[in-house]
Amino acid sequence: MHAAIRPGAPWRWQLMLDESAEDEWIYRLDPRIRRPLTALTIMRDDLRRLVPEVRLLHKSTAPRPKDExxxxxxxxxxxxxxxxxxxxxxxxxxxxxxQPPPPDARLGGRRTSAEGPLV
Known part of the structure; x- marks a missing residue:
């Protein structure tokens, strides 16, 4: 869900609903990717926000120039x-x-496991 001040204006906020089991978030496109719910958000400007690495993961499925x-x-x-x-x-x-080069290539090739969880 997105909200803007007026039609066509930039979003002011976005609400995302995702899967979870017990106390773990599960990435709906790949259940191998999980994080504790307590580590999924950060506080900034008195608002709870999704951690940047998870937001980038969501944007990586069909990246647009803006996402890059x-x-x-x-x-x-x-x-x-x-x-x-x-x-x-x-x-x-x-x-x-x-697609642009995968994130791990720009992170110095430090991928430790092709099947490692996002935790």
Whole structure:
């Protein structure tokens, strides 16, 4: 669900609903990717927000030019733990559109496991 001040204006907020089991979030496109629910959000400006590496994961399924810009903007300030979780996510099914290099290539090739969870 998205909300804007007026039609055609940029979104002011977005609400995302995802799968979970017990106290774990499960990425609906690949159940190997999981995180504790307690580690799924951060506080910023008195609002709870989705952690950047999970948001980038959502954007990676069919990236648009805007998503690539978001990745290039968000990647530099990510700490090592967040970069590792993003790089360790299993590769998703390729889309028919040309794709930029996978995140792990831009993270120095530090993918530790093709099947490792995003935890």
């Amino acid at each position: 810009i978001d990745f290039e903007t968000v990647l530099p300030p990510l700490d090592d733990g967040r970069r590792h979780r993003l790089a360790a996510a299993p590769p998703l099914a390729p889309s028919p559109a040309p």
